[in-house]
Amino acid sequence: MTEGLLRVRQALHQIPELGFAEHKTQAFLLEFLAKLPQSHMSVTTWKPGIIVHLKGSAPQARVGWRTDMDGLPVREETGVPFASRHDGMMHACGHDVHMTIALGLTRYFAENQPVDDMVILFQPAEEGPGGALPMMASEAFEAVRPDMIFALHVQPELPVGEIGIRPGILFANTSELFIDLIGLGGHAAYPHRANDMVVAGAHFITAVQSIVARNVDPLDSAVVTIGRLEAGTKQNIIAERSRIEGTIRTLSAQTMGLVKGRIESLLEGTAKMFDCRYELDYGANYHQVYNEARLTEDFMSFVEQSGLATVNRVDAAMTGEDFGYFLRDIPGFLFWLGAESNYGLHHAKMLPGEGCIEVALRVLTRYFADRVYRRALDVVR
């Protein structure tokens, strides 16, 4: 079942590309797909993504599987021989593993015709700016729109052989955050003639820390992370601009509104306090990942009874996924796939345990071949 797939994963690992630029990745995937039996399979490209349709022998439903494709702007430090060949870019979120599993699933059902129709989506730009919404709006997707849809994400904190899942909310609502503070540059020795955006940025970033601590209900959850800060050109020049980039995570749309409102108030306050102006952009926003209860419970029972993996009923996480948009419109679920690594997602040394590929394929091929999802058909239709 996993024959040749470790090599495939290692090859994909070497060519990480950023969102909507996954061209080499797309070419690699198309080459793999072209070698599979084509009798009941059709392949369509959408931007650098791919939509595979596997016609069922006696379809009563159409089921979807989605993988993401993009890498991250991280300089890899794993030291493995198959490390990224694209300088400053890395599959630090496991999308190389996700694509390999999707290829394995496609190969299995290209060789063993499914009873129901299957659609395998290779979706670009999950890390940003978000490929799910435009893919869902495309004619190519509409032509094969599935009745149910599923996905996974590797989880370095769970051991290989474990699946982490829960019905209901699994991943948070997200919003990117891009802020420019604009003041007046000048000579370091004449601060009274300038308007220093390093100081303004530092005040704003410190003030933002009070939002979760002082404004969000302690029984609710939210995250405001500033992941990037850039200001100035030289140590003896007062900076005219500071650029602040981050992300907001919440477990409800209401709390997202509250956090954004507080950010805007703090920006107004910063502008007044430092006599500067600001530009604010919320970038890409992702809908929460909400697992349909009946499909999820049935999947959990199936996995437990099959003995193919162990099930860990996990808490919701503050990670985000644009797969949430698929789940907003189409019932299904996403699960964490245990891939034990000493370093977490987005870390330069993150290295998922490759054994998770076999675990995923054993579980998924059985789940789809046995049409376990059909138990919930009455509820999801």
Ligand SMILES: CC(=O)N[C@@H](CCC[C@H](N)C(=O)O)C(=O)O
């Ligand atoms: C699973 C995972 O790590 N997903 C990303 C999604 C990023 C969304 C967006 N670019 C943002 O930063 O808000 C995550 O960071 O959770």
